[in-house]
Amino acid sequence: MDHDAELLGALEPRQFSAVQQQKLPRRALGRFTRALLVLLRLYIIVAVPVVVYAFVRALDTPH
Amino acid sequence: MTEHLLTQDFAPELTREDRMRARDRLKVRRSRAAKRRLHLLWLLAGPGVLVMLGENDGPSMVSYATTGATYGIGFFVPFILLTFLMSVVVQEMTVRLGIATHRGHAELIFQRFGPMWGYFAMADLVVGNLLTLVTEFIAVQAGGLYFGVPAWISVAIGAGLVILSQALRRYATWERILMALAVGNLLFIPAALFAHPSGAELARAVATWGPLPGGFGTAFLTLLLANIGATVTPWMIFFQQSAVVDKGLTRADLSQGRIDTALGAALAAVAAIATLVAASPLYAAHADVSQFSSGADFASALRPYLGNAGASLFALGMIEAGMVAAMTISTSSSYALAETMSARHSLNLDFTGGRVFYAASIGSVLIAAAIVLIPGAPLLAMTLTVNVIATLLMAPALLFLLLLANDREIMGDLANGRWANLAGGSIVVAIASIGAFYGVITVFPQLLGQ
Numbered sequence: 331m332d333h334d335a336e337l338l339g340a341l342e343p344r345q346f347s348a349v350q351q352q353k354l355p356r357r358a359l360g361r362f363t364r365a366l367l368v369l370l371r372l373y374i375i376v377a378v379p380v381v382v383y384a385f386v387r388a389l390d391t392p393h
Numbered sequence: 394m395t396e397h398l399l400t401q402d403f404a405p406e407l408t409r410e411d412r413m414r415a416r417d418r419l420k421v422r423r424s425r426a427a428k429r430r431l432h433l434l435w436l437l438a439g440p441g442v443l444v445m446l447g448e449n450d451g452p453s454m455v456s457y458a459t460t461g462a463t464y465g466i467g468f469f470v471p472f473i474l475l476t477f478l479m480s481v482v483v484q485e486m487t488v489r490l491g492i493a494t495h496r497g498h499a500e501l502i503f504q505r506f507g508p509m510w511g512y513f514a515m516a517d518l519v520v521g522n523l524l525t526l527v528t529e530f531i532a533v534q535a536g537g538l539y540f541g542v543p544a545w546i547s548v549a550i551g552a553g554l555v556i557l558s559q560a561l562r563r564y565a566t567w568e569r570i571l572m573a574l575a576v577g578n579l580l581f582i583p584a585a586l587f588a589h590p591s592g593a594e595l596a597r598a599v600a601t602w603g604p605l606p607g608g609f610g611t612a613f614l615t616l617l618l619a620n621i622g623a624t625v626t627p628w629m630i631f632f633q634q635s636a637v638v639d640k641g642l643t644r645a646d647l648s649q650g651r652i653d654t655a656l657g658a659a660l661a662a663v664a665a666i667a668t669l670v671a672a673s674p675l676y677a678a679h680a681d682v683s684q685f686s687s688g689a690d691f692a693s694a695l696r697p698y699l700g701n702a703g704a705s706l707f708a709l710g711m712i713e714a715g716m717v718a719a720m721t722i723s724t725s726s727s728y729a730l731a732e733t734m735s736a737r738h739s740l741n742l743d744f745t746g747g748r749v750f751y752a753a754s755i756g757s758v759l760i761a762a763a764i765v766l767i768p769g770a771p772l773l774a775m776t777l778t779v780n781v782i783a784t785l786l787m788a789p790a791l792l793f794l795l796l797l798a799n800d801r802e803i804m805g806d807l808a809n810g811r812w813a814n815l816a817g818g819s820i821v822v823a824i825a826s827i828g829a830f831y832g833v834i835t836v837f838p839q840l841l842g843q
Contacts, residue, residue: 334407337415340422342643344495347410347737350638354496354504357800367506370789370825371513377785377828384615385778389771 413741414641417565425645437649438656439568440636443721444484444629445477445657446575449664450718451532452525452776453623454581454711457665458691460616461672462682466590468605469620470598470666476624477662481655482816483791486798486809487630488650491637493807498634500732502793505800514793515733517786522628522726524779526761529722531772532715534765535689539708545766547712552762555719556755559727564639564740571720577713578664580706585667587703588674588695595670614831615781621824622780623665627790628725635728639739644807671707674698719758727754781831788825791817 343349359367407415417436424433460469487498494501499518503511530548537547561567598604607613633654642650675682675694685691692708699707724740727750731738736749744751764770795817798809809817 336419337407337412340415340418341411341641342495345411345414345418345641345643346406347408347739348406350495351735351737353735354494354501354803356507357505357802359506363796366792367510367789370792373825373829374517374785374789378782380831381778381781381785384611384781385774388774 409743409746410737410739410741413563413565414639414739418641418643421641421646434649434652437640437642437646438653439572439640440633440642441484441488441650441653441655442657442660443568443571443575443636443717444633445480445654445661446578446664447571447632447718447721448480448624448626448629449578449661449714450525450529450722451535451711451715452528452619452780453665454532454668454714455528455691455776456616456619456623456780457668458672459682459685460620461669462675462680462691463612463616464606465604465673465676466594466670467598468602469616469669470595471602472617473620473624473665473669474599474662476621477658477665479621479820480624480629481658482813482820483625483794484629484633484654484658485651486794486813486817487634488637488642488647488654489804489807490794490797491634492642492644492647492650493804495638497638497728497732497738498631498794498797499729500735501634501797501803503733505797505803506793510793511733514790515729517790518627518631518729519726521626521783521786522722523757523761524775524782525626525628526719526722526726526757527764528776528779529715529719530762530765531776532711533719535772536692536708536710536712536715539689539692539705539711548762548765551712551716551719552758554716555723555758558720559724559740559751559754562741562743564636567724567740568636568640571717574713574720575717577710578717579660579667580710580713581664581667581671584699584703584706584710585670587699587706588671590670590673595666611831611834614827614834618784618827618831619780621827622782622784622787624661625787625820625824626783627786628722630790630794631729632721632725635725635732635738639728639741647807668710671695671699671703719761723754723758726757727751784824785828788821788828791821791824795821 421433421436424436490501499515502514530551533551534544534547538544558567558570637650672691672695680694689708692704695707696704728738730753731750734749737746738750739747742750795814798804799814801808
């Protein structure tokens with residue numbers, strides 16, 4: 331069994347689970363970044379139903 | 394890199410999770426001090442190999458087999474190599490993020506971008522992971538059917554083994570067992586050799602990016618997206634970053650983390666191309682694979698060309714692909730959900746401390762296994778569609794990754810450089826463009842004269 335002191339020294343301070351539980355502060359998002367995030371969210375909202383439509387159409391189409 | 398952002402002091406107190414990780418780190422420290430380079434690489438390898446071979450999962454192998462049976466040896470051989478190169482670029486960023494922040498991807502998105510974007514990212518991941526898990530059990534069931542095992546027995550055994558793997562309560566043991574299982578992905582290589590592939594034909598395909606019979610159309614684009622979705626998917630980002638943190642990689646381990654990722658990609662690319670090659674006799678025979686319902690149909694159809702041994706290896710490979718991926722993907726869900734709920738998240742946790750973590754994995758496995766057993770489900774169509782959805786969900790996931798990898802407050806000097814941004818940005822644009830084009834021609838097929 332390893333000694334606690336040796337084990338303590340094996341981890342960097344930020345690797346302890348207690349430190350990992352601490353939250354990082356929120357970052358400020360610029361206008362461009364926010365626009366990109368919104369754009370890609372809209373892309374997903376439009377694209378996924380299209381794939382579902384293609385899936386359903388493929389099932390209905392006799393081979 | 395995040396010390397200056399933390400406000401509270403702490404008194405070091407070893408939890409079970411810390412103790413397990415510290416033991417692993419002691420081994421690494423001793424190996425590094427003894428300058429045993431290969432041993433050090435062996436100790437530090439894992440997340441990269443697992444994420445890459447894990448992504449060679451049931452739907453991916455079916456996508457590669459469908460590609461081989463539809464297009465033969467040609468354009469898609471170098472294309473698969475390109476997609477794995479893309480995945481190395483993407484996954485290397487997760488290694489740096491994990492090392493710089495010692496935090497999982499989901500918690501970083503929540504903490505740095507706020508809950509709204511966090512929940513969007515999580516919704517993408519949870520839906521994508523659950524759909525993908527379903528297809529992993531389709532692969533397990535299909536492989537079992539080839540050997541005459543009833544579907545419900547294969548799925549029950551598969552789900553049981555995935556849940557059992559969570560009972561190890563030790564990251565290092567879990568990782569080594571999965572790596573041993575993941576070697577089974579290479580079963581597709583001997584299966585491909587039974588197809589007697591021509592080395593010259595493969596070299597010509599890599600050199601010329603051809604031939605491409607049939608040209609561009611919805612089917613081509615679907616397979617293009619499915620092949621991209623077979624190598625770069627959101628769960629990989631969440632999994633590798635969390636695994637790097639759980640394993641305890643530090644700044645000193647960055648080069649081994651990169652080698653681990655590249656090695657995993659190389660092994661996975663060889664297995665992927667082998668799957669395409671193994672299925673290529675069906676292209677030569679003009680077989681119609683559109684009616685195939687699963688990987689088992691591929692194995693049965695390939696028996697006249699690969700023989701019993703080759704077809705059995707193919708079916709075994711499908712079972713392995715489904716099992717390893719089910720274990721890694723369900724763990725990815727566990728990490729992300731527990732991180733989102735600010736619950737403890739580590740494979741080093743005991744059941745009491747990791748209730749949320751283990752419940753997420755077990756719950757998703759049980760739901761996915763139940764869906765697979767619904768009678769008459771269109772399994773092949775589901776499998777290909779899941780990869781397409783994974784590709785579409787990749788664009789926003791990559792944007793979050795790029796934003797985090799450029800966040801100098803948390804990354805310090807490990808932040809992305811110009812080339813990483815150029816490569817990452819190009820991948821986002823390429824994936825989003827192909828996805829958009831796919832959407833347009835799906836709704837308006839007449840644009841391609843179909």
